[in-house]
Amino acid sequence: MTTMNAMAEVVREAAVAAARAVDHLGVRNENENEHGEDSGNDENNLGHLKRPMTLATFLNVKPPKFKGTLVVTDADNWFRAIERSLRTQHVPEGQHVKFATYMLEGEAEHWWQGIQRLLQQDEGDIPWNTFKDEFYKKYFPRAARDANEMELMQLK
Incomplete structure (x- = not known):
């Protein structure tokens, strides 16, 4: 029994060490510099194969939620904040729409479900710029x- 406990402890320690190694590597690809740009040091030319980020990891930064609003500047502020969250977490562009739309609630979520049905007639992923265009058209x-720009110009 003592041998089994010792083996279990060794396995547990190995798992903890592996978890620490993964945490140490972080989200950033080894071949990127601190700005998320390719450093050109990829000997195997595999820099384009980045692991996708998980939604759970993205949610750790507490990105803002959006319920829909009649205040246009609130919509713009949310969009800028969600872009900042995506950029800061180095979320691949192919996941931007999935992660951003997860933060929609209430009326905004209902709106997105309708738009998504209209846009996904070819069953492909919706590009970020398409989402951005549709979001700004609506909100x-x-x-x-x-009108907002004119108001700002008059304040100057």
Whole structure:
């Protein structure tokens, strides 16, 4: 029994060491510099094969939620904040829409479900720029942006 306990302890210590090694490596790819840019040091030319980030890891930074609003600047502020969260966590662009739309709630989530059905007729992933365009059409339309810019110009 003592031998089994000792073996279990060795396995447990190995698991803890492996977890620490993974934590030490972090989210950043070894071949990227501190700005998330390719350093060119990829001997095997595999720098393009980055592990996808998990939603759980992304949620650790507590990205803002969005429920929909009539205040256009609130929508713009949310979008800028979610972009900052995605960028800071080095989320691959292919996951931006999935992670950002997870933060939608209530009316905004309902709106997205409808738009998603319209856009996914070819069953492909929706590009980030398409999501951004649709979001701004709904929550910060061009007329509102122009009016906001005019108001800011008058304050100067």
